[in-house]
Amino acid sequence: MEDLAVTLARAQFAFTxxxxxxxPAFSIGVASYLLVLEGLWLKTGKDEYLSLFKYWRKIFxxxxxxxxVSGIVMSYQFGTNWSVFSDKxxxxxxxxxxxxxxxxxxxxxxxxxxxxxxxxxxxxxxHFLATFMVALGTLISATWILAANSWMHTPAGYSINExxxxxxxxxxxxxxxxxxxxxxxxxxxxxxxxxxFVVGAVGAWHLLKDKNTATxxxxxxxxxxxxxxxxxxxxxxxxxxxxxxxxxxxxxxxxMEGHYESHPHGAPLYLFGIPDDKAQELKFAIGIPNASSLxxxxxxxxxxxxxxxxxxxxxxxxxxxxxxxxxxxxxGMMMLCVGIISVFLRWRKKLYDSPLFHKFALIMxxxxxxxxxxxWITTEVGRQPYTVYGILRTSQxxxxxxxPAVGASLIAFVIVYFALFGAGTYYILKMMGQSPEDxxxxxxxxxxxxxxxxxxxENND
Amino acid sequence: MIDLSTIWAGLxxxxxxxxxxxxxxxxxxxxxxxxxxxxDDRAIAMNSVAPVWDGNETWLILGGGGLFAAFPLxxxxxxxxxxxxxxxxxxxxxxxxxAFEYRWRDKRHEKTxxxxxxxxxxxxxxxxxxxxxxxxQGIEVEGRAYAGxxxxxxxxxxxxxxxxxxxxxxxxxxxxxxxxxxxxxxxRAYAIAKNxxxxxxxxxxxxxxxxxxxxxxxxxxxxxxxHIFFVLPVPILTLVLAAITAWGLTKRKDNVPFLATIGLxxxxxAGLGIGVTPYIVPHVITIQQxxxxxxxxxxxxxxxxxxxxxxxxxxxxxxxxxxGKIDPKAGYH
Numbered sequence: 001m002e003d004l005a006v007t008l009a010r011a012q013f014a015f016t017x018x019x020x021x022x023x024p025a026f027s028i029g030v031a032s033y034l035l036v037l038e039g040l041w042l043k044t045g046k047d048e049y050l051s052l053f054k055y056w057r058k059i060f061x062x063x064x065x066x067x068x069v070s071g072i073v074m075s076y077q078f079g080t081n082w083s084v085f086s087d088k089x090x091x092x093x094x095x096x097x098x099x100x101x102x103x104x105x106x107x108x109x110x111x112x113x114x115x116x117x118x119x120x121x122x123x124x125x126x127h128f129l130a131t132f133m134v135a136l137g138t139l140i141s142a143t144w145i146l147a148a149n150s151w152m153h154t155p156a157g158y159s160i161n162e163x164x165x166x167x168x169x170x171x172x173x174x175x176x177x178x179x180x181x182x183x184x185x186x187x188x189x190x191x192x193x194x195x196x197f198v199v200g201a202v203g204a205w206h207l208l209k210d211k212n213t214a215t216x217x218x219x220x221x222x223x224x225x226x227x228x229x230x231x232x233x234x235x236x237x238x239x240x241x242x243x244x245x246x247x248x249x250x251x252x253x254x255x256m257e258g259h260y261e262s263h264p265h266g267a268p269l270y271l272f273g274i275p276d277d278k279a280q281e282l283k284f285a286i287g288i289p290n291a292s293s294l295x296x297x298x299x300x301x302x303x304x305x306x307x308x309x310x311x312x313x314x315x316x317x318x319x320x321x322x323x324x325x326x327x328x329x330x331x332g333m334m335m336l337c338v339g340i341i342s343v344f345l346r347w348r349k350k351l352y353d354s355p356l357f358h359k360f361a362l363i364m365x366x367x368x369x370x371x372x373x374x375x376w377i378t379t380e381v382g383r384q385p386y387t388v389y390g391i392l393r394t395s396q397x398x399x400x401x402x403x404p405a406v407g408a409s410l411i412a413f414v415i416v417y418f419a420l421f422g423a424g425t426y427y428i429l430k431m432m433g434q435s436p437e438d439x440x441x442x443x444x445x446x447x448x449x450x451x452x453x454x455x456x457x458e459n460n461d
Numbered sequence: 462m463i464d465l466s467t468i469w470a471g472l473x474x475x476x477x478x479x480x481x482x483x484x485x486x487x488x489x490x491x492x493x494x495x496x497x498x499x500x501d502d503r504a505i506a507m508n509s510v511a512p513v514w515d516g517n518e519t520w521l522i523l524g525g526g527g528l529f530a531a532f533p534l535x536x537x538x539x540x541x542x543x544x545x546x547x548x549x550x551x552x553x554x555x556x557x558x559x560a561f562e563y564r565w566r567d568k569r570h571e572k573t574x575x576x577x578x579x580x581x582x583x584x585x586x587x588x589x590x591x592x593x594x595x596x597x598q599g600i601e602v603e604g605r606a607y608a609g610x611x612x613x614x615x616x617x618x619x620x621x622x623x624x625x626x627x628x629x630x631x632x633x634x635x636x637x638x639x640x641x642x643x644x645x646x647x648x649r650a651y652a653i654a655k656n657x658x659x660x661x662x663x664x665x666x667x668x669x670x671x672x673x674x675x676x677x678x679x680x681x682x683x684x685x686x687x688h689i690f691f692v693l694p695v696p697i698l699t700l701v702l703a704a705i706t707a708w709g710l711t712k713r714k715d716n717v718p719f720l721a722t723i724g725l726x727x728x729x730x731a732g733l734g735i736g737v738t739p740y741i742v743p744h745v746i747t748i749q750q751x752x753x754x755x756x757x758x759x760x761x762x763x764x765x766x767x768x769x770x771x772x773x774x775x776x777x778x779x780x781x782x783x784x785g786k787i788d789p790k791a792g793y794h
Contacts, residue, residue: 062562068515069558073551075525079540080547086540087605090533091753095761098530101523102768109519110775113512114782121782133775161754163605165533168756399541400606409548416552420559427566 006398008406009081012413014380016073018373019417023067025372028142028188029195030060031135034115036222038131042124048215055215055436056199059428061116066424068109073413081406083399085387092158092166092174093148100144108137142188150180153379153389154248166388178248182241183379189234190375193335194368196226200338201365202432204358211352215436220361221351228339235332239295245382246296249389251310252382255321257292258282259306266290267304275318280307282322316384320377328374331367338364465759466752469531470741472765476527478730480520482633482723487514489634491557491582492627493653494575502646503575505787509641511561512783516776518554530761534605535741535751542600542607543592543614550588557581586630587623591615594622597672597679597733602745618675625664629726631657636706636719643786647715654718655710661722662703665729669696672736678744679736688735695732699725 034056041049075097078086114122114130122130157173158166168174203220206213246253254260258270260280269291273282293302307315338361345351383389387397487510497503510517528536540547560578564571591614598618601609635657638650673680683692702724709717737743741751752758 062566065515065558065562068518069555072518072522072525072554075522075529076540076547076551078529079525079536080544083537083541083606086529087533087537090529090536091757094526094530094533094753095757095764097526098523098761099764101519101526102764102772105519105522106516106768106772106776109515110772110779112515113779117512118782165754167754168760171760399537400608401541401544402611405544405611409544412548412552416555420555423563423567424559427563430566 003395004403005401005406006395008403008410009398009401010394012081012406012410013077015410016070016077016413016417017380018376019421020067020070020074021372021376022369023063023070024138024142025191025194025369026198027060027064027067028138028191029193029198030056030063031131031138032192033195033199033222034060035131035135038128042128048218051215051436052219055431057116059431062424062428062431064108064112066421070417070421079399080409081399081401082387082397083401085392085397086399088165088392088397089152089388090165092151092168095168096144096148096151096175100141100148104137104141104144106137107140108134111137139188142191143184146184146187147175147177147180150183151175151177152387153177153183153383154179155388155391179241179244182237182244185237186234186241186375189230189237190368190372192226193230193234194372196223196230197335197338197361197364197368198366199223200227200361201363204361204365205432206435207352208355208358208362209435213435213437217352219436220358221346224339224342224346224351224361227335228343231332231335231339235336238329238332243296245379249382250305251307251314252316252321252379253296254305254307254310255316255318255382256325256378257304258285258318258322259292259304260318261308262304262306263293264303266301267292267296267306269295273322275322277318314385316382320381324374324377324381328371328378331371331374334364335367335371464749465755465762466531466748467739468762469527469752469758470738470748472769473524473527473531474730474734476520476523478727480517480524481730482726483513483517483520485630485726486510486633486637486719487517488557488582488586489630489632490638491578491634492586492631493634493657494579494582496649496653498645498649500571502649505642505646506638507561507564507578509638509787513779514558514561516779518558521554531753531758532741532748532751533753535746537605538600538602538607538742538746539596541611542609543595544611546588546591546595546614550585550592553581553584553588555581557585583627586627590623590626591619593626593733594619596743597622597676597737599676599744600742602742618671621664621671622668625661625668628657628660628664629722629729632661632722633719633726636722640715640719641787651710651713658703658706658710658718658722661725665699665725669732676736676743682736691735692732695728695735699728702728 034053037049037053037056040046041053111130111133114127115134118130119127151174154177155166156177157168157170159169161167199219200223203216203218203223206216207220210216242253242256257267258273258275259267260275260282266289268285268287268289270282270285270287273285273287276283290300293304294300296302296304307318341357341360342351345354345357351357385394386392387394490506490510494503494506497506525536528539556577557579558581560574560581564574564578567574594616595614598614598616600607601613632654635650635654639647639654642650673683682688702721706718706721706725708714709721739747739749741748
């Protein structure tokens with residue numbers, strides 16, 4: 001019974017977390033995009049920026065709502081299923097999350113009302129401030145939660161008391177734990193890239209319908225600049241993150257790389273293979289000799305240990321990591337391709353006249369979400385079999401819950417999430433299908449009622 | 462006596478109270494949603510809380526997150542003990558939360574999302590009442606963990622508390638609508654407030670009389686010195702505020718019933734507080750026992766002292782931007 005409860009609780013956490021991360025990954029990027037759009041509108045006075053702002057604001061409202069409600073689940077799930085973990089790590093992780101609520105969640109939610117419904121009720125300057133606060137809130141939120149998450153990977157600045165609780169010793173060491181800066185940069189860039197590819201796909205869709213749509217051209221162009229600039233930076237950031245992981249969580253990197261065996265004279269970079277945990281070998285491996293040593297150690301013949309140096313009970317599951325890592329990297333490379341092609345087409349003045357490229361950008365629309373999920377699966381599954389790496393095992397983190405209770409709630413979450421967030425995704429896609437040009441007049445007279453659908457039409461006042 | 466853990470218990474109690482009031486009225490609007498006259502009124506009612514509900518619900522996250530951070534042991538005991546009500550509450554909040562946006566995006570399924578809004582609000586409220594009831598009723602603890610079964614929370618008392626909170630939130634919601642609307646919708650809200658007001662008062666009576674029988678320790682605490690001096694004024698003030706609410710409802714003073722209702726909630730909260738302090742898991746684990754170490758509490762206190770006033774400031778500002786009556790004409794698009 002005990003083991004089943006752990007498995008189910010892990011499944012529940014993975015499921016609710018995977019759903020949840022999609023919304024912040026998107027809303028971090030869209031909030032910043034909205035800030036840029038409103039800023040450009042205030043600076044240039046061009047209507048196309050205001051149209052785009054209102055267009056993406058509607059989509060943001062739906063995504064943000066889904067993020068809030070799926071986030072509440074997370075803040076209670078620590079206690080319902082993982083109460084031993086909560087009791088032990090609460091003194092360290094709890095304050096980080098409390099700071100997230102105090103400095104970020106309230107900021108976002110407090111100014112969201114003004115941003116969504118306050119145009120015309122407050123001055124343009126104040127409205128812009130509200131948009132800024134929402135965008136700032138999303139970034140502050142990411143900072144705290146990634147500090148907490150990173151601490152679970154690379155715990156620092158703590159001691160352990162007589163009842164087994166982690167006690168903070170040095171807050172700076174806790175917050176700025178060794179993997180935090182890398183994880184933060186990697187995740188925020190991922191959020192920006194994810195949004196850029198969604199915006200790019202929406203732009204491409206409307207360009208495919210009519211390549212002369214001004215707003216579609218504008219958003220496609222902005223998104224492609226982001227892809228061209230951020231994708232290479234992200235690849236570099238990911239590489240540095242990987243090197244950091246090698247230092248603090250070598251077993252995770254061994255699993256990602258498929259290195260069952262040690263390579264004292266330089267390790268190959270396996271591009272493909274079928275990991276076999278039973279045989280402890282990578283079957284049908286195709287690799288580039290010594291390339292892994294070059295990437296991770298910046299030296300062709302640097303020795304790299306394999307999973308054979310790790311005790312069996314301390315190894316993460318290789319199959320999941322091997323593939324999730326390859327999916328993430330593969331998508332990253334394709335994003336880089338989009339960025340490079342876009343620069344080339346822009347240079348040839350063909351950015352808006354290349355239906356084939358627009359189709360490619362359209363297909364790449366959801367790629368950021370897949371990459372974010374694959375990346376998180378890589379890092380979190382790679383943390384196994386621990387919740388606090390090297391110290392607190394997952395099997396010792398669970399609370400006094402019984403498998404039927406966890407199983408029943410898991411089923412409830414699955415049904416409710418698929419139904420409700422499925423509907424939400426459908427509505428978002430429907431809104432994306434509409435052209436920003438069809439939003440109606442952009443009058444800015446006072447709006448007397450706070451409802452998104454009324455903002456789109458004309459006012460009575 | 463006044464140490465960091467006591468300060469944090471106070472801050473947490475304050476957050477939970479603010480949550481109860483703020484989300485109370487917007488959940489309450491969901492509870493009375495089907496009893497409004499027509500779709501236009503329902504649209505106005507929902508619009509009256511649309512700009513603020515995210516912020517209101519954030520206080521719940523602070524409640525949960527704050528408990529986790531400041532009193533990890535209490536969090537680790539209470540959550541498993543109330544597993545089913547918490548999961549049901551969370552799922553219900555998901556339903557009603559998405560309805561705010563979905564309702565406007567899909568005219569064909571407007572009724573579906575209205576139902577999601579109503580039942581989500583009702584179930585979330587009812588479960589919060591059950592949590593409150595189970596908290597009073599007591600939680601079985603062994604060592605550092607919950608030791609009871611996963612249906613222990615279910616009892617006639619907790620279900621009564623569920624109904625009581627439903628009546629209370631419905632009163633908050635209807636008096637909020639009285640304050641924010643005009644004409645037919647306001648008339649309807651007045652009628653609903655009179656009924657929910659009577660129900661709320663009745664339930665306050667029932668729960669107040671039942672509690673000391675159920676928990677002799679709370680009774681003893683209520684009657685002991687010096688608590689009794691704080692306890693005695695509570696029923697008297699409750700009757701005074703109930704009279705003010707009734708007066709506001711009969712004389713149609715639009716702002717009075719909502720404010721008086723907040724007072725009623727405050728008194729109930731105070732009565733409970735006097736009955737359970739210094740325990741955080743009533744009569745098993747004290748505030749001090751459950752508290753995180755001072756180094757955690759002081760680190761957070763710095764943040765709370767800086768940010769809570771700011772939060773209250775810009776929350777008040779947001780309410781001020783959307784102040785006054787909602788123009789009902791704007792609802793007829």
